[in-house]
Amino acid sequence: MPHTNHEVSIMKRKNCLHHLMLVVFAVGLGLSFWYSSAWLHLCYGLALFLFGMQCIEEGLHSTAGGTLEKLMTKSTATPAKGFLFGVGSTFILQSSTLVSLLTIAFLGTGMITLAGGIAIIFGTNLGATTGIWLLALAGQSVSLSPVAIPMLVFGILLGFFGGQPKAVGRILVGVALIFMGIDAIKSGFGAFGGQLDFASLNFSPTLEVLTFAGIGFLLTCVLQSSHATLILTLTALASMQITIPQAFAIAVGSNLGSSATTAIMGMISSERAGQRLALAHLIFNGVTAILTFVLWMPMTTIVDAIAELANFPPLIQLALFHTLFNVFGIAVFWRWQGNLANVLTKILPDKTNTKLLPDGSQAVMPRHLDPNALMSADIALRAVSQEIRHLASLSMEVMSHAVFVPSDDIYKKDESPTAPTPPFEPNVQTLYEWQIKPLYGEILDFVSKMDVDETDTRQDELTAIHLVAFTLLGMVKDAKHLQKNMAKFLAMDVKNDKKDGGINDIGKEYRYLREHLFVSLQALAKAEEMKLGSQKWVMHIDTLIRHADGLDDMRGQVFTRLRDGVLDGEQASSLMNDISYVKRIEEGVLELLMGAGEMFCHQAR
Numbered sequence: 001m002p003h004t005n006h007e008v009s010i011m012k013r014k015n016c017l018h019h020l021m022l023v024v025f026a027v028g029l030g031l032s033f034w035y036s037s038a039w040l041h042l043c044y045g046l047a048l049f050l051f052g053m054q055c056i057e058e059g060l061h062s063t064a065g066g067t068l069e070k071l072m073t074k075s076t077a078t079p080a081k082g083f084l085f086g087v088g089s090t091f092i093l094q095s096s097t098l099v100s101l102l103t104i105a106f107l108g109t110g111m112i113t114l115a116g117g118i119a120i121i122f123g124t125n126l127g128a129t130t131g132i133w134l135l136a137l138a139g140q141s142v143s144l145s146p147v148a149i150p151m152l153v154f155g156i157l158l159g160f161f162g163g164q165p166k167a168v169g170r171i172l173v174g175v176a177l178i179f180m181g182i183d184a185i186k187s188g189f190g191a192f193g194g195q196l197d198f199a200s201l202n203f204s205p206t207l208e209v210l211t212f213a214g215i216g217f218l219l220t221c222v223l224q225s226s227h228a229t230l231i232l233t234l235t236a237l238a239s240m241q242i243t244i245p246q247a248f249a250i251a252v253g254s255n256l257g258s259s260a261t262t263a264i265m266g267m268i269s270s271e272r273a274g275q276r277l278a279l280a281h282l283i284f285n286g287v288t289a290i291l292t293f294v295l296w297m298p299m300t301t302i303v304d305a306i307a308e309l310a311n312f313p314p315l316i317q318l319a320l321f322h323t324l325f326n327v328f329g330i331a332v333f334w335r336w337q338g339n340l341a342n343v344l345t346k347i348l349p350d351k352t353n354t355k356l357l358p359d360g361s362q363a364v365m366p367r368h369l370d371p372n373a374l375m376s377a378d379i380a381l382r383a384v385s386q387e388i389r390h391l392a393s394l395s396m397e398v399m400s401h402a403v404f405v406p407s408d409d410i411y412k413k414d415e416s417p418t419a420p421t422p423p424f425e426p427n428v429q430t431l432y433e434w435q436i437k438p439l440y441g442e443i444l445d446f447v448s449k450m451d452v453d454e455t456d457t458r459q460d461e462l463t464a465i466h467l468v469a470f471t472l473l474g475m476v477k478d479a480k481h482l483q484k485n486m487a488k489f490l491a492m493d494v495k496n497d498k499k500d501g502g503i504n505d506i507g508k509e510y511r512y513l514r515e516h517l518f519v520s521l522q523a524l525a526k527a528e529e530m531k532l533g534s535q536k537w538v539m540h541i542d543t544l545i546r547h548a549d550g551l552d553d554m555r556g557q558v559f560t561r562l563r564d565g566v567l568d569g570e571q572a573s574s575l576m577n578d579i580s581y582v583k584r585i586e587e588g589v590l591e592l593l594m595g596a597g598e599m600f601c602h603q604a605r
Contacts, residue, residue, distance in 0.1 A: 038188060045184025048177045049228055055174030057098055059167045079119040079337060082112075083330075086123015096124040096226065098375070100262045100281060104274040105372040105379045114341040117277045121284060122330045122337070125255070129323040132230050132251075135182070136315040148179035186235050205245075209296060212246045213289070216253025217260070226258040230322075237314050244314050248300060251322045252289050259285035271367055276344040283340070288329030299324060364394060364435045369446045380450045381458055381465075387443055388468055392592070394435055395472040396521050399585065402428045402479035403486050403514040410521045417518045420511075424487040428480045436476050440469060468596045475588040482581040485574045486510055505561070506571045512554070513575075513582055519547060520586040527593055541593060548586040555579050 033040040074081075089099045100121060107117045151172045158169025203211065219229040230251065237247045263282040292299060303324060307317045333340070368386040373379040397407035404424050405417040447466075452458050489510040523544050530537045555576065562572040 040188075041184060042188030045181045045186075045188050046223065046228060046232075047181070048184060049181030049231065050223065050225060052174045052177030052179075052181055053095060053225060053227070055170050055177060057093065057095060057174075059170030059172075059174060079115065079334075082116045082119030083123040083126075086120040086125075087127040088123075090124045090127025091130045096128040096258060097224070097262050099124045099127075100259075101265065101372045102375055102379070104262075104277050105370050105375065105383070107277050108271050108274045108368060108370045108373065108383065111379075111382065114273065114276055114280075114344065115338055118280050118284075118337045118341060121277065121281050122333065125285070125288075125326045126323070126330060128226060128255075128258070129319065129326055131227050132234070132322050133319045135231060135234055136319040145180055145183045148176040148183075151179070152176035182231060185231055208246060209249045209293060212242070212249035213253035213256070213293075216250035216255075217257040218253075219250075220254040220257025221261055224261055226254040229254040229257070230318075234315055234318065237318060244317055245300065247314070247318045248303075248321045251318060252292050252325065255322075255326070256285050256289045265372070271370065272348055274370055274372070276341075276348050279348065280340060280344055284329060284333055288325060288332070291328065291332065292325040295328075299328070364439050366390070366439060366442045366446070369442060374446075374449050374451070377450055377452050377458055380446070381452075381461055384443060384447060384450075384462075384465055387439075387446075388465055388472075391436070391439055391443065391469060392472055392524075394439065395476050396524060398428055398431045398436060398476050399479040400518070400521055401426055401431060402483040403517050404490065405514065405518050405521075410518065410525050415519070417515060420490045420514065422491060424491060428476070428483045432476055432480060436473065440473060443469060464596055468592060471588050471591055475585045478581040478584050478588075482578050482585075485578050486514065489571075489574075490514070505566045506575070509554075509558075509567075509575055510578075513578060516547075516551065516554075517582050517585060520544065520589045523547075524589050524592065541590070544586075544590060544593070548583065548590060551579055551583045551586070 029043075033043070086099065086103075090096050093099060103112070103117050103120045103124075106112050107114060112120075155169040155172030155174075155176060158165045158172065160166075161169070216229055216233070219232065220226050223229060233242070233247050233250045233254075236242045237244070242250075259281045263278040265278075299321070303317055303321045306312065306320060312320065366387055367390050368383045370383060373383040396410060400407050400410050404420045409417045447462060450462075452462060489506050492507055523540065527537075527540065530540060558567065558572050558575055558579070561567045562569070567575070
């Protein structure tokens with residue numbers, strides 16, 4: 001549906017306000033750079049680091065292909081396997097947010113369970129501690145730039161090639177930028193941070209912990225990276241501009257900030273399954289943070305004792321504390337992950353909608369096209385396949401409305417539809433404009449954003465999906481043309497039936513045509529109960545072929561009835577056209593089941 005003038009005006013004002021805020025922010029940031037060169041150097045380091053993370057994510061995704069997706073599917077058979085997958089993938093990718101969002105997208109496609117997703121989330125939290133250990137062990141005295149510069153050169157050279165070399169080059173560029181960013185952050189913070197001395201501030205212990213936890217939370221939300229927050233924390237701690245307890249509090253806050261950003265992105269862009277996992281991530285990190293604050297003294301005492309015994313420097317103490325409270329949270333939640341999944345399912349139940357076509361004028365929205373799925377071509381492809389099944393369900397219901405059969409009838413076991421009764425509505429043209437066409441447009445838009453080139457093996461699957469969608473649209477368009485005469489002659493039939501207790505001949509023909517199409521639509525719906533290639537499936541297809549051939553006999557009888565004067569020329573012409581429409585729809589049903597049966601049979605569920 002097109003937006004009203006008022007809605008368009010509101011959208012324009014929001015866009016203007018958004019652009020104005022960006023301009024104000026850019027101007028303010030530019031002025032701050034002019035005011036402080038040290039601040040500029042610090043922001044330069046952060047920019048290099050964050051862009052390097054992005055390059056690594058893109059490069060690993062391109063080189064790994066579907067490996068991550070296959071591993072995730074196999075690694076959630078048990079909670080322990082899911083947990084280890086979360087640890088390992090986060091260690092390799094060095095981004096708990098990326099792994100969390102991929103898990104949310106996978107859950108949305110039904111490839112993993114909610115309990116399996118929760119186990120992966122536990123693993124990502126522990127895997128995220130590996131980054132801070134590496135940074136802490138490297139220390140602040142080691143310069144990474146001498147290693148970064150050759151990596152940057154080779155990475156850029158590899159970028160001129162295509163395929164895998166280009167992806168490897170992207171990874172090298174990312175690692176080089178991260179190394180250079182870390183050095184820039186160290187030097188920038190050394191100059192800029194000299195103006196700050198949080199260590200000398202007088203706080204009550206409770207207020208100090210809460211304040212610096214809030215700083216860690218806000219920094220992570222702004223930077224969208226807990227790694228960046230922890231690098232700043234390590235640098236400040238090494239420069240003695242913050243105390244060890246303050247660094248501990250920032251680490252807890254960054255952990256909570258990471259889950260908050262993931263939760264917001266997951267809740268906004270995902271369907272119910274993804275929203276449950278996003279909420280589980282937030283609950284897990286939130287409760288872990290609260291328990292850490294409650295047990296602050298025992299935890300910090302344990303770290304102090306280990307540090308004193310092993311003579312650990314402050315940076316290693318921070319890494320140790322970060323690991324300790326994450327392990328503690330996992331230990332608390334581990335036995336309750338199944339219960340947590342059940343509670344979240346009750347809090348956020350599936351949206352039950354037996355009648356897929358809404359009664360209002362709002363367009364049907366996609367159910368499975370989670371933007372997070374675009375991070376992986378395999379996940380995105382599965383999401384598109386599921387959305388095509390959604391489109392197929394809607395299309396079947398629109399076609400049932402075209403012949404005035406209640407949409408619920410095609411899912412029942414009854415072999416005959418409910419008798420037609422006035423008023424003969426809704427209008428299929430309206431349903432097509434409001435429901436089918438917008439959803440098809442959303443699918444095309446999603447596919448256009450997928451990272452699949454012409455040489456990719458997934459291109460064949462995408463082509464098959466396009467053909468299914470195109471076939472469905474063609475069937476709905478034929479149903480649109482069919483509805484006009486169907487309404488006209490069924491109305492005459494009902495009127496004559498009430499008047500003289502009989503059924504007129506043209507009405508009888510359209511009743512038969514209506515029931516004929518109903519059987520084919522019901523056959524498409526029943527396919528989901530069968531296994532592709534089974535004997536039952538083959539018999540089902542054979543029966544449907546013979547059923548569709550029955551329309552040829554009906555077409556031949558039209559001329560006989562015309563010669564006998566049972567039908568007039570106009571009625572015969574209308575009936576012949578409408579038989580052709582039904583024939584094309586039924587051929588479309590056969591084409592879908594024979595050419596893309598895997599999308600409609602039981603094994604696709």
